[in-house]
Amino acid sequence: MLKANHVSVVYGDTMVVQDVSFHIAMGDWFMILGPNGAGKSSLLKALTGVISSQGKVELLGQAVQSYRPAERAQAIGFLSQVQAPSYAYRVEDVVQLGRYAYHNGPFARLKQVDQQKVAEALALTGLETMRQRTLDELSGGEVQRVFLAQVFAQDPQVLLLDEPTNHLDLAYQEEILSHIEHWLNQGNRAVISVMHDLTLARAYGNRGLLLANGRVIRQGNLSNVLSSANLEAAYGFDVQSLMQGRMKLWDV
C-alpha cells in the first residue's frame, strides 16, 4: 500500500535521511527505530509529503506529493509528537475536526456519516463519557487519546505516529497502543510509527527498520532487525545487555 523508493531528506546542506527504500502492506505495523537524531521524524514527515524529499513515496499506487491536501488527509492520518492545545476545546470538537478533510471548511455542518465516524472514534478510544469535557480538564494521557480519536475519525488507511506513547505512564502506553492495534485489526489499514521503546516496538510491531545517521542499518521482520549486532551498530553500545541487566533488577 505504501512504497518508499530511494527517499532522502536534506536540510540546508545536510542530508539527514539517506536513500531509504521499503514497502508496507495492509495489516503491517511498521516501526521506525533508532537513536536521537537518526532521522526518524524526518523520514516520517517525508512519507506524508508535508516536507520535501528526494526519491518517491507512493501511496495506494499514486505519488504522495501529487495528492491534493484533502485527498491526502483522507488517506493518511498523522499524529505528531507534541500536542499543545492553546485553547480549552471540548473533546468532541477536537475529534470532529478529524472530518475536516471531507468538507468545505471547518465550520461545515456534519453529515450523518461524519457523526458516525466521530462516535466510532470516541468509542474506540474510550472517550464517550468525556466528550463534553474540555482539554484543560484532562490528564496528559487523556489528551493524547483525544488526538488519537481525531485521526481515527479522519478514517485514513494509513496512520503515521511520531512517538505515540511519549510522556505516558505504563498503563496509558498499553492503552494507547491497544487502541491503535484494535484500529489496525479492522482491516485494510496499516500503521507506521516512530518508537524509542524497543520492547513496545517488539510487542506491537511486525516489521520495521533501524536508522542511524540517516542510513538504514537493517529492515524487515523486527525479530531480525532488533538483533544484538544491529542494535549495537545503531546505538554504539550493547543495548541488549543493558536491557537484560535492567530486567535483573526486578528479580526477587
Ligand SMILES: Nc1ncnc2c1ncn2[C@@H]1O[C@H](COP(=O)(O)OP(=O)(O)OP(=O)(O)O)[C@@H](O)[C@H]1O
Ligand atoms: N527543520 C529542520 N531543519 C534543520 N535540521 C533539522 C530540522 N529538523 C530536524 N533537523 C535535524 O535533522 C536530524 C534528524 O532529526 P529528526 O528529528 O528527523 O531525528 P529523530 O531520529 O526523529 O530524532 P529524535 O529521536 O531525537 O526525535 C537532526 O540532526 C536534527 O537536528
